[in-house]
Amino acid sequence: DLQVTVQDAEEGLGQATLTYSTDLFDESTAQRYALMIATLIGDIVRPESANTSVGDLELLTPAERAAFVPMRADVDPVVPETFVELLTRGVARAGSRPALLFGDVSVSYHELDDWSSRLARVLIEIGVNPDTVVAVAIPRSIESIVCLWAVAKAGAACMAIDPNYPAERIAYMLDDSHAELGITLRAADLPQGLPSDVTWIELRDPRLPAVFDRMSGEPIEDSDRVGPLHAKNTAYLVYTSGSTGTPKGVCVTHGGIANFAAELRDRFDIDSHSRTLHFSSPSFDASILEVLLAFPNGATMVIAPPDILGGPDLADLINRERVTHAFITPAALETMAPESV
Secondary structure, three states, X not given: OXXXXXXXXXXXXXXXXXXXXXXXXOHHHHHHHHHHHHHHHHHHOOHHHOOOOHHHOOOOOHHHHHHHOOOOOOOOOOOOOOHHHHHHHHHHHHOOOEEEEEOOEEEEHHHHHHHHHHHHHHHHHOOOOOOOEEEEEOOOOHHHHXXXXXXXXHXXXXXXXXXXXXXXXXXXXXXXXOOOEEEEOOXXXXXXXXXXXXXXXXXXXXXXXXXXXXXXXXXXXXXXXXXXXXXXXXXXXXXXXXXXXXXXXXXXXXXXXXXXXXXXXXXXXXXXXXXXEEOOOOOOOHHHHHHHHHHHHOOEEEEXXXXXXXXXXXXXXXXXOOOOEOOOOXXXXXXXXXXXX
């Protein structure tokens, strides 16, 4: 398909020939490849490149790099907002309208705001501050969303953990992230062998309602937090799949989330009458996409029970709850009959 032949010369420079299949490549593409190879070789022979890793060698000409890097958005950046400001924007827009639907349970924006503020004050009281990593090991549910809001309000970075993950994977995430605090339904339900230095708040602890009752449900301000929130603080931490090696934790700061939320709103025409689906695993980065589809726009999030993995059950949920927007992976989508939704 593509072949490069390099020949030495008795005098002067050697000669390189690029041979390509005209069934697969246009001449302009082959010329581009030849230029990339020449650029790469030119970077290799520079004395200062002697200790450079292969992946850091240059493939772009200076003109190309100026054109492509840094990437430029098609629209002007929106005014930066923190993750918690985006989450709670829907409170003013939707108020008493449903924020969450989970089975027969409906939670309004006011109720979600109140509940999460009380939990956030519990977190702040025990010392949680901006850039603290708080693990949330709760299956997809109303509680998992409340905890996401609460951690964000406290100014901390939320690391969602699917409790169905293998114990070794969960232990690795907790250890690698240096999380010292976690929230779960019951600690007894977590796998054995997790790091012992993580303190778990149990939402099903019978003593917790009394603690909630003494906390205010009013909005959290910077003056309530241990420290103020900045765009450079970490909003959430998500781990890659690890399909090509050890999973890697990615810290996402507050700075660029507002642009992403604005793009979702404009591209998919979402408003307070929309009904979005929460179907992704809490540990999957697409779960944040689902969060930003719903809450900044005052939409209603329909939460799929954790035992729904696709097929007729998912199709029935989408139809019954009149879901208007959903992110579904191809593998899950192909389990539903095309005419079922």
